[in-house]
Amino acid sequence: MINPQIFRRIVVTEKSNKLMEQHQQIVFIVDWKANKPQIKQVFESIFGYKVASVNVMRQFGRPRRIGRYSGKTKRYKKAIITLVPGQKFEFLNPNQAQKTTGQPIVPDIKSTSIAPVKKGFFTRIQDRVAKLTKIEAADLTSSATPKKDKNK
Numbered sequence: 336m337i338n339p340q341i342f343r344r345i346v347v348t349e350k351s352n353k354l355m356e357q358h359q360q361i362v363f364i365v366d367w368k369a370n371k372p373q374i375k376q377v378f379e380s381i382f383g384y385k386v387a388s389v390n391v392m393r394q395f396g397r398p399r400r401i402g403r404y405s406g407k408t409k410r411y412k413k414a415i416i417t418l419v420p421g422q423k424f425e426f427l428n429p430n431q432a433q434k435t436t437g438q439p440i441v442p443d444i445k446s447t448s449i450a451p452v453k454k455g456f457f458t459r460i461q462d463r464v465a466k467l468t469k470i471e472a473a474d475l476t477s478s479a480t481p482k483k484d485k486n487k
Contacts, residue, residue, distance in 0.1 A: 339377050341366040346413065359418040365391070367412050374414050385419040 346362040354360040365374055371389045379386055391414045396407030418424060 338366070339381060341369040341373060341377055342381075343411075354415070355424060359420070359423060361416045361418070361424050363414050363416065365412050365414045367393075367410065369412065369414075374416070378416055382424075384422050384424060386416055387419045388417045390415045390417070 343364040343366065346364060348362075351362040354362065363374075371391060374391070375386045375389050378384070378389075391412055393412050394410060396410045398405065398407055400406075
């Protein structure tokens with residue numbers, strides 16, 4: 336059985352958009368252990384397009400240092416899928432998908448019960464930055480009026 340979750344994410348860059356428009360090629364980050372026939376079979380079964388060819392490239396982790404600690408970046412495999420001539424892959428954003436299907440992709444938040452999320456580190460930092468920007472904005476408006484110098 337082939338795992339349909341071999342596609343990690345689609346690559347959206349200027350180069351991949353150019354490949355999509357001019358050559359009907361789609362770029363995905365796929366599972367490290369996936370091979371070309373598996374990628375072709377899963378893509379055809381999930382998206383319903385005929386695949387002409389699949390090219391893969393493996394990117395190994397590059398050495399990186401942060402201070403005295405050294406390590407490597409994460410390795411990944413990139414697949415460039417070429418469609419049969421005459422087909423065009425439609426990459427829809429949620430607004431376009433709602434117009435075409437009539438149903439929103441994102442579920443309604445009000446109707447679902449969501450547990451309260453504990454504030455994480457980055458959320459706390461964002462709150463602090465927001466408070467500081469409010470304080471700075473207040474300082475700028477108060478400093479806009481000229482102050483009288485007591486020594487003169």
